[in-house]
Amino acid sequence: MTIHREGFPSIAISAVLFIIINLLSFAFISAAVPFLAWVIFAVTLFLLLFMISFFRIPNRKLTVDAGAVICPADGKVVVIEETDEVEYYKDRRIQVSIFMSPANVHVNRNPISGEVLYNQYHKGKYLVAWHPKSSTENERHSVVLANDKTTILVKQIAGALAKRIVNYLHVGQKVEQGRELGFIKFGSRVDVLLPLGTKINVQIGQTVQGGVTVLATV
CATH class of the missing domain: 1.10.287 (Helix Hairpins)
Structure with missing residues (x-):
């Protein structure tokens, strides 16, 4: 460690x-x-x-799989649903949300390898991280990653206790699956928005590990 x-x-x-x-x-x-x-x-x-x-x-053997989307964060899966994505894609997406308690590891990792197409910080509120509107109203940092298999949007979302979101990426950057995407201090949530038809490999209530658990296959 x-x-x-x-x-x-x-x-x-x-x-x-x-x-x-x-x-x-x-x-x-x-x-x-x-x-x-x-x-x-x-x-x-x-x-x-x-x-x-x-x-x-913690010392972990990270999962590297070009056909998989890996969980970007430790925590518990609290949302799996279709939603209208209005920030970047402006279409229907599958949203998978992971709630990170203060006891979880708070490093965020790239779910896929690829290129950063979009990177945007948004000021916002500090609703509790499990609130349905936290994805669109809380302080957050959105990143779009794309490769030849898929394109996904990852949102680092501040919670009631999280007061600082750190993001290490920039548009045009080539990233590797499992490498650090950023860090959120003191309780938060990470949303992953995937194309419709993506096979989801996690369930509501499941405890996952960032960089290890396979969230979806593409």
Whole structure:
């Protein structure tokens, strides 16, 4: 396991706060109320360890398959439905949405190899990530990837806690399946919009792994 580069500033700040809070706690509280000082220590240690865990990158054997669309994120499948895609394709698409809780790995990965045709950031609201309107009204970053087999739109969507979406791609870039697409901080959702007729390999409620689980075959 390694720590994602996006986490270094947040972890450093958390570590400094952990040290300061506990130095003050044991200097001014422990003598009078030792139990409270240890509670503060336990809570702040938990928060520091959570911060480290949030930015983890586990060691995995990534799936590489030209005939497959791989899940771009860890989490739970919360939506599989046909929808009108109005941002880029302007046609009917199959939408598969993956909800990422704060406990999930938050690295986002390219579902396919190909070329970036579209890359656009949208300001928006911070509705809870499972809200039906979060796909179109929340802050989000949309990317269209295409190859000779398929073309898909991937949306990184902010949730009620997610306040920063990071996207590493640009239009015209050639990308590889499983490589990093971006990162979302603190709870979020990723939508994948696929052509009608695409065979979906996941089910509602299924727990998936980014870069590993086959979402669909093309």
